[in-house]
Amino acid sequence: MRIGLTGGIGSGKSTVAALLVARGAVLVDTDAIARAIAQPGGAAMPALAAAFGADVIATDGGLDRARMREIVFADTGAKRRLEAILHPLIGAICEQQAAAAEPTATLVFDVPLLVESQRWRAIVDRVLVVDATEATQLRRVMARSGWSADAVRAVMAQQAPRNARRAAADAVIFNENLSLDELSTEVDSLWHHWGSHVQPG
Incomplete structure (x- = not known):
């Protein structure tokens, strides 16, 4: 199975990618x-x-x-x-x-601009979107990068809006106020669900 993983900057997508790898997925990281x-x-x-x-x-x-x-x-x-x-x-x-x-x-393609590039929809079997509010994205990126709020907003403006990403998703993990354990539980649930419904191909 090929999973396309995407999400806006600061959504927690990289953390979800690491959790999927811990469960046996092979990560292809476009960034x-x-x-x-x-x-x-x-x-x-x-x-x-x-x-x-x-x-x-x-x-x-x-x-x-x-x-x-x-x-x-x-x-x-x-x-x-x-x-x-x-x-x-x-x-x-x-x-x-x-x-x-x-x-x-199970291959996980980590593609920040998956929705924007469109070609990826034909390449992957499932699209997983990691979502967070724009305020949370802004806070996380500023904290980790030292960028100004304007610099983060400029990057966010280049990315698809949240509703477009969510509309393209087969599954959404809303990573808002989740502890790492809670996020891991969300990933576990999805991993087992998709693993039982989709044959590798």
């Missing part, structure tokens, strides 16, 4: 892949440098992610150019990692 290909010597760096110039290259030769965020937030055309470079590379590496897993494994 981690995106970071890897934009590191010094990464597969995306030549194309990124050609498309955006030296302005987005950090002193170590990797992508200056903060500068890239500024450009993308200010220019939708730049966002499309960035996605045209990254998405095919990320997709190819996702499939490589999926192919390397055991044939009977």
Whole structure:
């Protein structure tokens, strides 16, 4: 079974991913892949440098992610150019990692922009959305990243609204005021339910 896992920034999606891995799932993390290909010597760096110039290259030769965020937030055309470079590379590496897993494994594709990209709906069997209120998202991200409220809101504005994510979901975990134990219980319930209703394929 292929599970597409998504949620807004600060929703707790990464924690849910870790809980699924603890239950035996194989994680394919698109954010981690995106970071890897934009590191010094990464597969995306030549194309990124050609498309955006030296302005987005950090002193170590990797992508200056903060500068890239500024450009993308200010220019939708730049966002499309960035996605045209990254998405095919990320997709190819996702499939490589999926192919390397055991044939009977449950695969969890952690995709922050699953709803926005649409192509993922045809790739996964089930969509799991981790949801939280926007106020909670804001508080969590500010606490962990040190970003300003405006910076967090800018990222949230680039993501699908909560109602669109929930509408695309086969299941929603509302991660609001849940302890880690309570969140783990929610994941357990879903893991057993889906495991008993969907054959690996």
